Amino acid sequence: MPALPVHDIVEVLHDAGLRVSLVSGGDLGVSPASRLTHELRDLIRGNKAVLVDWLQAANDQAPEPPLDPEAWHELAQAYYAHHFNCNVCIAAGRGSRYGPRCGAGTGLWNAYQRTSP
Numbered sequence: 001m002p003a004l005p006v007h008d009i010v011e012v013l014h015d016a017g018l019r020v021s022l023v024s025g026g027d028l029g030v031s032p033a034s035r036l037t038h039e040l041r042d043l044i045r046g047n048k049a050v051l052v053d054w055l056q057a058a059n060d061q062a063p064e065p066p067l068d069p070e071a072w073h074e075l076a077q078a079y080y081a082h083h084f085n086c087n088v089c090i091a092a093g094r095g096s097r098y099g100p101r102c103g104a105g106t107g108l109w110n111a112y113q114r115t116s117p
Contacts, residue, residue, distance in 0.1 A: 006054045007087055009047050014091045016040055019099025021088075022055045031099075055088070055102065072112065079108040 004012070013020055016035055023029040028048055030036065036044075044051065082105055083089045089105035101109055 004047075006047070006050050009043060009051065010054070010087050010091075012043065013040065014087075014099065017099075019088075020044075020051055020055065021102065022052065026052065026056070028052050028055070075108070075112040079105070079112045082108055 010020065013030070016037075017032070018035055018040065019031050021029045021031075028044070028051055030044060083101075086102055086105055088099070088102040089109075092099055092101040092105070100106060
């Protein structure tokens with residue numbers, strides 16, 4: 001069991017300018033590596049399984065975008081339904097220094113941006 005709740009761990013990492021994501025094979029990726037300190041590495045190593053589970057759950061909760069690409073209102077609703085329930089996407093909305101959206105959020109955001117008026 002982690003010493004901190006997973007949302008607090010993610011916030012610490014984002015405040016340090018780090019982005020956590022799932023990489024191939026279900027492993028955890030953290031970037032940029034140049035911002036990692038010894039303490040942050042220990043925090044990540046000690047909570048790796050919890051972080052991986054949290055990222056997988058965030059990706060699993062993403063709604064499917066609507067079939068009609070012209071339905072930008074539906075795309076907007078799908079994106080925002082995900083965004084406000086995903087700390088990775090909320091942090092990304094604060095600016096580029098907080099990292100990109102999660103995989104599900106990126107797909108929804110790109111679909112919305114292509115169709116919005």
